[in-house]
Amino acid sequence: MHEILNVNGLSAGYGPLRVIHDLDLTIKAGERVGLVGLNGHGKTTLFYAIAGLTGWQRGSIVFNGREVGGTRSQGPGRYTHLIVRQGLALMPQADELFHGLTVEEHLDSGAFTKTAWKTRKQRKERVLELFAPLRDRLKTPVSRLSGGERRMVSIGRGLMVDAKLYLSDEPSLGLAPKIGIGVMEALLKIDLSGSAMIIAEQNVALLEGRVDRVIGMHAGKLKGEASLASSIKRRKA
Amino acid sequence: MDIEFILINGIVIACIYGLIAVAVSITWSSLGLLNLGYGFIFAFAGYGAYVTSRSLSEYPPVVLAAGVLVGAVGGVIICALIFIPLHEKPNFTVRGMVGTLAISLIGSQGLLWWFGPRNKALPEIFGRWQVEIGGTVLTSDKIGIVVCSIVMLILIVRWMRSSRRGLEIRAMMMNPHAASIVGIGIRKTGFYVMGITGAMTGLAAVLLSQTYYISPFSGITPLIKGVSIALLGGLGSVRGAVIASVILGFAESLTSTVLGGQYVLITQFLIIIAILMIRPRGIAGILDVAREQ
Incomplete structure (x- = not known):
């Protein structure tokens, strides 16, 4: 399968702070990858670097056959919309919703x-099949939703486009275990023919045996990798 | 003292300054730019309408449209000169404010140099008729000002509620960071926002020119009032700005009738200070509905 993402020698951070150190990562089409690591070790920054949202970055990020990285010292977010149009769906940590917009407007956004705007009706239907509780809430402003519903809106917003690469940042964070499992299940249901997904998660138990690879992240570097086979083996043992 | 006179004047003032206040509010919350360049846009649009009325046609809709269009062009110019080069530099809030203030001052001096210090008058746009309702005389320009600004405001609010671009601007107003995550380009949106708010200021300029003359520095007072009204409304809330402009409009017309015109700014700022002391977030803070449990 062809490569969706090829990160090579990436360093990134904010101001004097360097969060990611010389990191290499390759993601192939059809892969669902878990990214595991503690708080503050660079998972979110890695996602932000791919989206061009960090304060500065250096190194190559080839996304979908195009260089979107390079050295940049200013202007976080300046090229983000262009990278997003290349087919990146970022479902950020802490949801990053528009507090006054309704659920439906979020999905539209x-x-x-x-291209996606023209077929947004069908796309909304597809998201609502995945997250049924949102169906009665379409006209409600998100500031009145519960935490679990907000997470559904945030992830549903990411699923509105046919992305090449889905980046989901801590989908179960701060949710009741049952709801967290439900959200994770929805992410695992998404069809990945020709695209790929990275799920950053602290709760390894939610990922184990259900993703193709699990990569560990520590102090801004990737540490160790477990394939699907080995994680299944460990589960059986 | 004439209650009806005060009420009508208050509404007329509220309409004109409300347009500028809403423009300031939208720009601040979507672009993070406290645009003090509206003073220049105001005068620029006034002169644009004046030149059109002299050289092209005195037909009222043409003059009105010229003011709105030139205002929009002024907004786009400020966006290209200030917002685009500065918006990703550190400390953009202060730099942007200083930059747009500079545009206001330089632009006004430029108009002074080009057109000279003599005041210019626009033709009468709304004719010279009047209606009498319950013993109160409503002149054509007052009715025209109120109708035009309310129609403009409604059109803009509806456009922002229903169109793709409107969704884009509202998303930027609420969370610029998340807006870039869903693929909204800051620079392009900046041009839309500044164009539209410039058009609103242009309309305000043509409407106010029915009462006052156009001069190179005619935009400074409306700018001060627009910014202070936006501040009272909570900087960033369209509804807050509208309500604040009604409050301050009545305050202004009451003060100028009872005490005299020179006290207008004093009472206005006293009201603003009093309200902001009790409600630090302005009127928007009162309007916000918390999550119902």
Whole structure:
């Protein structure tokens, strides 16, 4: 399978702070990868670097056959919309919702790219099948939703486009265990033909045996990798 | 003292300054830019309408449209000169404010140099008729000002509620960081926002020119009032700005009738200080509905 993402020698951070150190990572089409690591070790920064949202970055990020990285010292977010239009769906940590917009407007905003906008009705239907509780809440402003519903909106917004790469940052964070499992299940259901997904997660138990690879992250570097086979083996033992 | 007179004047003032206040509010919350360049846009649009009325046609809709269009062009110019080069530099809030203030001052001096210090008058746009309702005389320009600004405001609010671009601007107003995550380009949106708010200021300029003359520095007072009204409304809330402009409009017309015009700014700022002391977030803080449990 062809490569969706090829990160080579990436360093990134904010101001004087260097969070990611010389990191290499390759993701192939069809892969669902778990990214595991403690708080503050660079999972979110890695996602932000791919989206061009860090304060500065250096190194190569080839996304979908195009260089989107390079050295940059200023202007976080300046090229983000172009990278997103290349087919990146970032479902950020802490949801990053628009507090005054309704659920429906959020889903519309997820389909902001020109091609997706025209078919946003069908896309909304697809997301609502995945997250049924949102169906009665379409006209409600998100500031009145519960934490679990907000997470569904945030992830649903990411699923409105046909992305090449889905980046989901801590989908179960701060949710009741049962709801967290439900959200994770929805992410695992998404069809990945021709695209790939990285799920950053602290709760390894939620990922084990259900993703193709688990990569550990420690102090801004990737540490160790467990394939699907080995994680299944460990589970049986 | 004439209650009806005060009420009508208050509404007329509220309409004109409300347009500028809403423009300031939208720019601040979507672009993070406290745009003090509206003073220049105001005068620029006034002169644009004046030149059109002299050289092209005195037909009222043409003059009105010229003011709105030139205002929009002024907004786009400020966006290209200030917002685009500065918006990703550190400390953009202060730099942007200083930059737009510079545009306001330089632009006004430029108009002074080009057109000279003599005041210019626009033709009468709304004719010279009047209606009498319950013993109160409403002149054509007052009705025209109120109708035009309310129609403009409603059009803009509806456009922002229903269109793709409107969704883009509202998303930027609420969370610029998340807006870039869903693929909204800051620079392009900046041009839309500044164009539209410039058009609102242009309309305000043409409407106010029915009462006052156009001069190179005619935009400074409306700018001060627009910014202070936006501040009272909570900087960033369209509804807050509208309500604040009604409050301050009545305050202004009451003060100028009872005490005299020179006290207008004093009472206005006293009201603003009093409200902001009790409600630090301005009127928007009162309007916000917390999550119902």
